[in-house]
Amino acid sequence: MKTYNLCLLGFGNVGRALLRLLQEKTVELRERYHIDWRLTGVATRRLGWLANPEGLDVSALLAEQFEHIQTVEAGNNVRDWLAAGKADALFELTSLNVESGQPAIEHIRAALEHGAHAITANKGTVVHGYHELQELAQRQQRRFLFEATVMGGAPIFSLFASSLPAANIVRFRGLLNSTSNVIIAEIERGKSFEHAVQTAQELGIAETDPSADIDGWDAAVKVSAIATVLMDAPIPLEQIEVEGIRHLDAAQVQAARAAGTPYKLVAQIEKNEDGIKAFVKPLPLPAHDPLAAVTGGSMLAHFELDVLPGLTITLDVPDNGPAGPLGPAVTAYDVLADFIRAVQSEQRV
Numbered sequence: 001m002k003t004y005n006l007c008l009l010g011f012g013n014v015g016r017a018l019l020r021l022l023q024e025k026t027v028e029l030r031e032r033y034h035i036d037w038r039l040t041g042v043a044t045r046r047l048g049w050l051a052n053p054e055g056l057d058v059s060a061l062l063a064e065q066f067e068h069i070q071t072v073e074a075g076n077n078v079r080d081w082l083a084a085g086k087a088d089a090l091f092e093l094t095s096l097n098v099e100s101g102q103p104a105i106e107h108i109r110a111a112l113e114h115g116a117h118a119i120t121a122n123k124g125t126v127v128h129g130y131h132e133l134q135e136l137a138q139r140q141q142r143r144f145l146f147e148a149t150v151m152g153g154a155p156i157f158s159l160f161a162s163s164l165p166a167a168n169i170v171r172f173r174g175l176l177n178s179t180s181n182v183i184i185a186e187i188e189r190g191k192s193f194e195h196a197v198q199t200a201q202e203l204g205i206a207e208t209d210p211s212a213d214i215d216g217w218d219a220a221v222k223v224s225a226i227a228t229v230l231m232d233a234p235i236p237l238e239q240i241e242v243e244g245i246r247h248l249d250a251a252q253v254q255a256a257r258a259a260g261t262p263y264k265l266v267a268q269i270e271k272n273e274d275g276i277k278a279f280v281k282p283l284p285l286p287a288h289d290p291l292a293a294v295t296g297g298s299m300l301a302h303f304e305l306d307v308l309p310g311l312t313i314t315l316d317v318p319d320n321g322p323a324g325p326l327g328p329a330v331t332a333y334d335v336l337a338d339f340i341r342a343v344q345s346e347q348r349v
């Protein structure tokens with residue numbers, strides 16, 4: 001059985017949740033999937049480039065006892081660090097950069113060139129680097145996987161890839177941003193905007209810079225990722241009509257809720273012979289609209305396909321589970337599932 005050397009770049013909400021999940025699933029990974037693992041690299045701007053090819057102390061990392069962690073010299077850049085950690089897989093879990101997807105794209109490029117699989121929750125890499133990184137992965141016979149980037153926790157990209165051959169999306173409508181949904185719900189309950197943002201941050205679902213959520217860009221990036229990967233219609237962000245929830249007036253939000261037509265940040269894509277059009281904007285929705293019933297950090301994606309009139313995927317994310325906030329935990333599951341898929345693709349060769 002192969003022991004995989006895993007390197008984590010970004011050790012925030014999702015990185016920590018992934019490490020906890022890997023610990024929980026160690027025996028299952030070994031017994032069901034013949035995968036053994038050790039953590040050989042962790043890096044963030046604050047921590048620097050930590051590596052040890054014999055394995056880093058996972059419990060000390062999770063307890064933030066960084067001074068107890070034994071490391072080797074790992075240089076001060078991603079390529080030297082991947083080499084020092086003898087990486088077989090990189091988990092790229094750094095913050096979203098809406099404008100360029102960097103430096104995450106460079107991290108993934110480095111991992112693939114090193115010969116490691118690259119798995120990410122960072123949607124900037126898909127919007128700004130999808131074609132280049134897929135081609136590089138194919139040349140290197142490694143996998144670039146990104147299931148967690150849209151509706152972290154739910155299968156979207158892998159579902160289409162594995163179970164919906166020759167199906168073409170003609171319309172998509174969904175609620176793709178948990179943070180704005182939590183913020184709107186808090187405002188409906190009479191909380192201030194600042195308090196509402198803080199609640200989303202405490203749940204671990206807000207972006208490092210929450211203005212990406214509030215101003216609609218996180219949802220727009222997800223829209224662009226769906227169009228690029230699933231609709232073969234890369235739509236640049238500047239061609240998406242984007243309006244966030246910042247300007248929504250509390251009284252207006254509360255009145256809409258009282259009237260049974262709550263505001264939701266709706267994402268929509270339509271493709272026809274004239275091309276592709278997409279928007280992200282807050283809309284009051286009638287009670288019978290399935291999007292109106294999506295609560296808290298939950299999300300919904302509704303696809304209309306040429307072969308299926310309607311396919312809806314709902315991801316229920318209650319705020320907290322026994323071990324804390326569930327948003328990052330369900331996202332970590334998608335990352336783990338991608339890792340298993342990457343290894344299985346090697347095992348099939």
Ligand SMILES: NC(=O)C1=CN([C@@H]2O[C@H](COP(=O)(O)OP(=O)(O)OC[C@H]3O[C@@H](n4cnc5c(N)ncnc54)[C@H](OP(=O)(O)O)[C@@H]3O)[C@@H](O)[C@H]2O)C=CC1
Nearest residue numbers: 010011012013014044045046094095096121122152205208
């Ligand atoms: N949280 C969620 O529910 C979900 C998150 N995602 C995506 O997952 C990614 C991580 O999210 P999350 O864990 O919540 O974010 P956090 O803000 O909690 O953590 C981000 C981590 O990345 C590190 N980081 C940021 N920039 C760099 C850089 N240039 N070089 C090295 N390290 C860097 C930060 O550490 P430091 O500041 O020390 O560098 C920190 O450890 C994001 O791209 C997000 O969009 C996707 C789906 C759901």
Ligand SMILES: N[C@@H](CC=O)C(=O)O
Nearest residue numbers: 177178179205206207
């Ligand atoms: N900030 C995002 C996290 C997942 O992508 C959200 O709120 O949906």
